[in-house]
Amino acid sequence: MRTVVVLFTRDLRVHDNPALHAACAMVDQVVPLFVLDPRIRAGAHRHRYLAGALADLRGSLRERGGDLVIRHGDPVTEAVRVARAAGAFGIGLAADASRYAADRQRRLATACARERLALKLFDGVSVVPPGALRPSGGGDHYKVFTPYWRAWQAYPRRAELPAPRRIALPPGLAPGELPDHDVPGGETVARHRLAAWRPAAADYADRHDDLAGDGTSRLSAALHFGCLSPVTAASVGVEPFVRQLCWRDFYHQVLAAFPDLPDKPYRPGVTEQWRHDPAALDAWRHGRTGVPVVDAGMRQLAAEGFLHNRARLITAAYLTKHLALDWREGARWYAERLLDADVANNCGNWQWVAGTGNDTKPYRRFNPVRQAHRFDPDGTYVRRWLPELAGVPGPAVHEPWRLPDPRRLDYPPPIVDGGSHG
Structure with missing residues (x-):
């Protein structure tokens, strides 16, 4: 039986998940895997959110006959180890733009080549993939938002993908322990939040700057962890809100072209003179x-x-x-x-x-x-x-x-x- 590993990263959902959808359509058995990397530092709020999201994802996969395999350590090492144990011929995951993600993808490509495993990257973290849009005047990315917004609006948007009906997991794999969680979260909560907020989206332009009223969608964490697909979020269709999703894509394509964004000024020739206090x-x-x-x-x-x-x-x-x-x-x-x-x-x-x-x-x-x-x-x-x-x-x-x-x-x-x- 043909088996693949789907390495979940920032796509903790079963609806509109290109990597999971392709795997379930192409092969007999799928190993959904998430690796908790101790190198990633995050505060208590993020740990709690992630734990809730993983618990929800495991529940959704089990409803479909599968499971979420949890491992701790280096995601490349663990993904290859799980692939070998499951007899998988390949690994699929969502492409991402950060320096950490790019390093993970490079190392995974090297490891898969060494182990004779296929590797497939899927777009799904943003509405429009970084690099898909190029300025007509040249350059590898847009540096100014407004022309990017115009090009982004005209770009053909992919259709949302349904959640798989059934997922077959190879026998003999220990699922691993979820991190402790004390609050519900993840895709189920995110999709309910979107449905509840959708009627109010028409007033987003008038309310989103109201500090006390808090008229924002509160979907940003769900988008960051991929509990909600950005394509699904864009289906709201209200331009001021969709424009914010475009800003999100804009910075992803900036980061992909300028990986030093966390450390160095993006604008050339900037002289920085910050105080030390x-x-x-x-x-x-x-x-x-x-x-x-x-x-x-x-x-x-x-x-x-x-x-x-x-x-x-x-x-x-x-x-x-x-x-x-x-x-x-x-x-x-x-x-x-x-x-x-x-x-x-x-x-x-x-x-x-x-x-x-x-x-x-x-x-x-x-x-x-x-x-x-x-x-x-x-x-x-x-x-x-x-x-x-x-x-x-x-x-x-x-x-x-x-x-x-x-x-x-x-x-x-x-x-x-x-x-x-x-």
């Missing part, structure tokens, strides 16, 4: 800058592993443009704590805010107090995350210089002069 960095990380809207955002991140889209912009701009601290410090902090922090979007957006990336206006500044008044006009978002300011009425909560005695509130004054309203 550990105390200011620590205050920013823990929501103690003295600028309420910034601190509220950082407290939300700590509590939920999630940060509202507008709050991400405000907090990142404050770190780089007001505190003049290195964007890499912010990107690393987010990468460890955000549920949805994939390399492409995390680093691409941090570079955009810092003025080192794809922003066509790299010297723009965001006034956090004005942003707060505009997107949290009555201060509800700030008071939600800063309980020490709960008694400060109305929009006055956004203005540090109008707050009562900070010692009585147990809330610090702004850590930099002018940082709150400059």
Whole structure:
């Protein structure tokens, strides 16, 4: 009987999974495999989300007669070992753009060639694969979003693939233990979330910047882990929301062309002059800058592993443009704590805010107090995350210089002069 291994990575789903779909259509037996790599560092929120997603995936596979095989260690070593044990002739997985993923794919290709195993990569992490769109004027990728958006809209979108009805697993493979999980998650929750949110998507343009209202889809973590297909998400069809999915694809094609995105300025010729101020960095990380809207955002991140889209912009701009601290410090902090922090979007957006990336206006500044008044006009978002300011009425909560005695509130004054309203 013909057998293949499907190595799950950032595609933890059975619906619209190109690698799994192809395997089930082509061969008799399929080994769904996930390898927990100890080299990947992540915070508690992400570990919990991943554990829930794996449990849900195992349940979906078992409903179809299969199982999810769990292993620990190097994914290349373990994938080849499982393939040998199962008598598989090949391995399939979703292609990805990060330096880690590219290294995994190169090493897996070498190992498969040595072991005489076939290797097949499938597109499925983005709507449009990185490299599929090229500027007409030359170059290997788009550097500016707007022309990419036009090309992206015109690109033929593949059809969604159904979940397999049956999966046959070879006998004799120990499934392995799932990591402990205490919250439901994964594809089932993501698809329910999409269905529940779909009617509200029509108001996305009007509501997605409302800090207190939280009118975003809350699907970013599901997209990062692949619990929800980006093609499925794009089926919502509401242009302002679909445009955000295009931004996601845009940064994936940037990362594929510029693997140094997490470490080096994307814009050529940028001179970086960041301050070294550990105390200011620590205050920013823990929501103690003295600028309420910034601190509220950082407290939300700590509590939920999630940060509202507008709050991400405000907090990142404050770190780089007001505190003049290195964007890499912010990107690393987010990468460890955000549920949805994939390399492409995390680093691409941090570079955009810092003025080192794809922003066509790299010297723009965001006034956090004005942003707060505009997107949290009555201060509800700030008071939600800063309980020490709960008694400060109305929009006055956004203005540090109008707050009562900070010692009585147990809330610090702004850590930099002018940082709150400059």
